[in-house]
Amino acid sequence: MISATEFKQRRHALMGRMDGNSIAIIPSANEVMRNSDVDYPFRQDSDFYYLTGFDEPEAVLVLIPGSEVAETLLFCRAKDQKMELWNGYRCGPDDAPTRYGVDDAFPIDDINEILPSLLEGRAKTYYAIGRNKILDESIAGWVNDLRGRARSGVQIPTDFSDLNHHLHDLRLFKSAAEQAIMRQAGEISARAHCRAMQLCEPGMYEYQLEADILHEFHQSGARLPAYNSIVGSGDNACVLHYVENRRKMEAGDLVLIDAGCELEYYAADITRTFPVNGVFTQEQAALYRIVLEAQKAAIASVKAGAHWNVVHDTTVDVIVDGLMELKLLKGSREEIIEKRRYSDFYMHRAGHWLGMDVHDVGAYRIDDHWRCLEPGMTFTVEPGIYVSPSNSDVDARWRGIGIRIEDNVLVTKSGCDVMTDGVPKEIDDIQRLMAG
């Protein structure tokens, strides 16, 4: 659990990076309609949640470092007995300061009266434009009103800037509490993949395996997946973002499952690929071994001080060597790598930051150089090989095989911890689990 103290520390760390005499305006997510009278499940905006722990829509956090009146303010929905009876509990501004540790709170309906006076006299406004249309327009309106009062000596904010650079750099480094939640999300997700391996058999539909994954998430307290689960069998394993999940699986297919739960706003992101009938064919095993070797070599390359791109380059080296050995790639190794001729088989990068968002925030490059890894960073390692069913350059026996293996790692001082090692990835271990 993230404590109220930690949320407060985050706000203060961010305010410490803001310029003098500035103000930051950070909106919550809003509810989104799915179809008539039905909303998508509400998920708070990650930036907003990171700074508040507040999980209601229609809210705005305002930070004013150095203010003698209130440095942290929350605008939120007012209490409303009738609305709460229909749609559920609201915290309300009276309780927000004690519950969420902000200095003051106001009803969101009063924001038009209160916020313009807070903007007045500020040299700089931090606001990520383009993500919340209503607030974009409100802020433009407030600034225009202030301009209209310039002759009476009102100081108008002229410098607008995005806060994300500072905020996302904070989010990139996970605290002990965040690491503990992410480990737990990894354990739950690993158990879900084990369950899918154990229950899979020819004749099942992909969505039934998806149901087994979701079953384990829910039984373990994770109400939502961190992203739409991919359950791709046969040729579908070669479609990177396949989410239809409606094919009937057959003996002889591989099935690729890319699924992870979201626990207390933190994501896990695991991929395993295994044979529907529990036994790899020769071709499947040959390609699988290459991906596994690439993934293990990449994980071994993770250590503080290594460049981010070393992890990807390691996977490319192993995959190119393996595909050359199987004669799926021919010609000069140097040229294959330089011209990225392997990208017919391996077209994505080896991983991404992982955290509150599955593709988490944080810069990968700094001043035109790949970033160096540091303790506390968390990311995925997920090489793959996908032989398109329509690839006429290769022998038919390889076509339609898609394999990815993905784990989540935490950079430590001496290397890394794999947070998702509760699900097997060695061929023998998978076959044994499926047989048992």
Ligand code: GLY
């Ligand atoms: N599940 C999304 C990804 O692996 O990047």
Ligand code: MN
């Ligand atoms: Mn994934």
Ligand code: MN
């Ligand atoms: Mn991933």
